[in-house]
Amino acid sequence: MSGFAIEIENLTKEYPFGFLHLKKKTSLEGLNMQVEMGEVFGFIGPNGAGKSTTIKLLMRLIFPTAGSARILGRPISDVEMHKDIGYLPEQPYFYDYLTAAEVLDYFARFHDLRAGDRKERVERMLKKVGLETARKIQLRKYSKGMLQRVGLAQAILHDPKLVILDEPMSGLDPVGRREVRDIILELKREGKTVMFSTHILSDAEALCDRVGVIVGGKLRGVGAPGQLVDMKTQGMEILFALTGASDEPLLAKAMKTGEYYRLQVAEGELYVAIEQLRGTGARILSVTQVKATLEEFFMNLVEADRAQAAAVEVSGK
Amino acid sequence: MKRVGIVALNTFREAVRDRVLYNLVFFALLMMLAAVVVGQISIGIEESVIVSLGLSAISVIGLLISVFIGVALVSKEMEKRTLYALLAKPVRRWEFLLGKFGGLVLTLAVNTAAMAAGLFLVMLYVKHSLQREDAVVLVAVYFIWLKLALIVALALMFSCFTTPLLAILFTAGLYIVGLYVQELRNLPVDVMSPATAAFTKWLSYLLPNFENFNVMAMAAHGRAVPGTLILQNTLYVVIYCAIVLTGAAAVFSRKNLK
Numbered sequence: 001m002s003g004f005a006i007e008i009e010n011l012t013k014e015y016p017f018g019f020l021h022l023k024k025k026t027s028l029e030g031l032n033m034q035v036e037m038g039e040v041f042g043f044i045g046p047n048g049a050g051k052s053t054t055i056k057l058l059m060r061l062i063f064p065t066a067g068s069a070r071i072l073g074r075p076i077s078d079v080e081m082h083k084d085i086g087y088l089p090e091q092p093y094f095y096d097y098l099t100a101a102e103v104l105d106y107f108a109r110f111h112d113l114r115a116g117d118r119k120e121r122v123e124r125m126l127k128k129v130g131l132e133t134a135r136k137i138q139l140r141k142y143s144k145g146m147l148q149r150v151g152l153a154q155a156i157l158h159d160p161k162l163v164i165l166d167e168p169m170s171g172l173d174p175v176g177r178r179e180v181r182d183i184i185l186e187l188k189r190e191g192k193t194v195m196f197s198t199h200i201l202s203d204a205e206a207l208c209d210r211v212g213v214i215v216g217g218k219l220r221g222v223g224a225p226g227q228l229v230d231m232k233t234q235g236m237e238i239l240f241a242l243t244g245a246s247d248e249p250l251l252a253k254a255m256k257t258g259e260y261y262r263l264q265v266a267e268g269e270l271y272v273a274i275e276q277l278r279g280t281g282a283r284i285l286s287v288t289q290v291k292a293t294l295e296e297f298f299m300n301l302v303e304a305d306r307a308q309a310a311a312v313e314v315s316g317k
Numbered sequence: 318m319k320r321v322g323i324v325a326l327n328t329f330r331e332a333v334r335d336r337v338l339y340n341l342v343f344f345a346l347l348m349m350l351a352a353v354v355v356g357q358i359s360i361g362i363e364e365s366v367i368v369s370l371g372l373s374a375i376s377v378i379g380l381l382i383s384v385f386i387g388v389a390l391v392s393k394e395m396e397k398r399t400l401y402a403l404l405a406k407p408v409r410r411w412e413f414l415l416g417k418f419g420g421l422v423l424t425l426a427v428n429t430a431a432m433a434a435g436l437f438l439v440m441l442y443v444k445h446s447l448q449r450e451d452a453v454v455l456v457a458v459y460f461i462w463l464k465l466a467l468i469v470a471l472a473l474m475f476s477c478f479t480t481p482l483l484a485i486l487f488t489a490g491l492y493i494v495g496l497y498v499q500e501l502r503n504l505p506v507d508v509m510s511p512a513t514a515a516f517t518k519w520l521s522y523l524l525p526n527f528e529n530f531n532v533m534a535m536a537a538h539g540r541a542v543p544g545t546l547i548l549q550n551t552l553y554v555v556i557y558c559a560i561v562l563t564g565a566a567a568v569f570s571r572k573n574l575k
Contacts (some may be wrong), residue, residue, distance in 0.1 A: 056574070059401075059404065060404070061401060061573075061574045062573040062574060063571065063573055079408070079409050080406050080407055081407075082405060082406055082408075085405070086405075087401075087402065087405035088402075089398065089401035089402055089405075090400075092401070092402060093397050093398050093399055094399055094402065094478050095327070095331065095399055097330075097331055097335060098330075106323070106327055107402065107403070108408060109323045110323060110378040110403075110407055110408055111322060111406070111407070151402065154402055156407075186342045194375075217350075297515040298486060311411040
């Protein structure tokens with residue numbers, strides 16, 4: 001087996017549209033990417049970027065126009081490989097005439113688990129995702145967040161080596177999001193590989209060993225969150241409070257949040273700025289370095305993609 | 318085949334929980350009403366009227382279930398995306414399809430058997446006893462079930478490549494056409510051009526023949542059904558269903574889900 005949990009080569013997906021399906025929209029363009037064994041990999045991008053398309057291609061819910069992929073060293077057409085993977089679909093929906101315990105038991109049956117083992121695992125999973133008290137309620141009465149928890153439980157029920165989660169934080173309240181983050185970290189501690197898509201960048205930054213950024217169906221960058229963005233200091237932020245009125249021009253550049261002011265200046269201008277603020281009678285509370293965030297990196301890519309799309313539209317190509 | 322069985326049992330459970338078997342209440346009320354009314358208005362032919370009415374009701378109720386639920390078997394799973402999590406398990410698409418088919422055919426078997434039991438109870442009420450020749454009613458019920466299995470296979474196939482509404486129309490249309498296949502075979506081919514004659518013959522064997530499953534008149538009059546017809550109809554349904562389901566699996570296995 002190779003050292004990669006997922007290997008994607010030139011994966012492309014085009015959707016025909018129009019009356020006679022003669023026009024084609026490219027949803028994913030020549031994706032090349034690897035997810036290493038044991039890592040938590042975040043797949044980030046705006047809505048419609050191609051994240052879910054990639055995951056659906058990996059799960060063979062849709063079929064590629066070109067390219068190929070391997071999971072755990074085996075081609076994705078090998079259904080038996082699914083014994084070792086868990087998948088949470090985006091906005092999951094399950095048989096609403098079943099209870100949470102029944103739906104988990106149903107899915108567990110496909111993994112050749114004995115009745116006693118199935119029962120024990122179902123109970124453990126329900127407890128893990130916080131649904132043990134709702135275990136006997138039919139899913140038609142579940143909220144979106146509760147369905148998301150059921151989805152997560154069925155994805156990890158059979159102790160898979162690789163877990164693929166499509167927008168796992170979607171529809172969850174802050175408590176639920178925290179619990180999902182904890183589950184992902186626990187999976188990592190157990191040596192599992194986790195790939196999850198998200199557009200919540202703080203989750204990706206907090207959880208991922210590496211992230212892949214996809215915009216407009218193209219992969220724009222892969223690496224550790226810190227490597228992707230420029231880690232050099234981009235400036236200094238001074239937090240201060242004013243004790244009286246002042247007409248110092250520097251204050252016009254500051255942003256007021258509550259009773260405090262924030263002022264961003266270049267690193268070389270820090271001491272001059274502090275002196276000027278002191279001259280106005282300001283009370284300096286803190287000085288911090290300003291670094292680029294994953295969000296800024298992401299937004300730059302999205303803006304560039306939009307500008308390119310607009311240029312193509314204008315030129316008609 | 319174990320995976321097919323898991324899907325089939327869940328499909329049966331779905332039908333039960335979605336109250337599909339509630340139609341039995343309607344059937345029971347209809348038969349009770351018939352038993353009371355028939356005794357008063359049809360002196361001497363009560364049994365044949367009851368058998369005809371009962372078998373017609375079993376057939377119509379079964380048709381409605383097999384067409385509408387047969388089309389929804391897969392299309393609802395695609396529409397609601399309940400299929401996504403399932404196909405991520407070690408399940409092949411054809412196994413899922415066969416399981417859904419098996420589940421509904423099992424549901425129809427239970428439903429048809431329950432209605433048949435009700436029909437025999439009413440026959441017993443009207444005649445005060447059951448004779449050996451009444452067993453032909455069981456054969457008629459078995460033929461209805463075979464017919465319904467074939468309709469489910471057709472509904473499932475159409476639902477794999479078209480919208481639910483069109484799938485319902487195609488299935489119902491094919492059923493109606495299938496009732497007159499014998500007439501198509503009896504057309505005077507000698508007045509047709511060779512090409513038209515060949516096409517008509519080819520078409521008459523391609524279309525499902527539902528006419529052979531109708532033994533209601535024999536059952537109503539207690540005439541025995543030949544054993545060869547039972548064997549022939551059984552084999553016909555097994556082979557026809559195998560072909561239709563293979564076609565459905567071929568389409569569904571390459572289908573891009575939403």
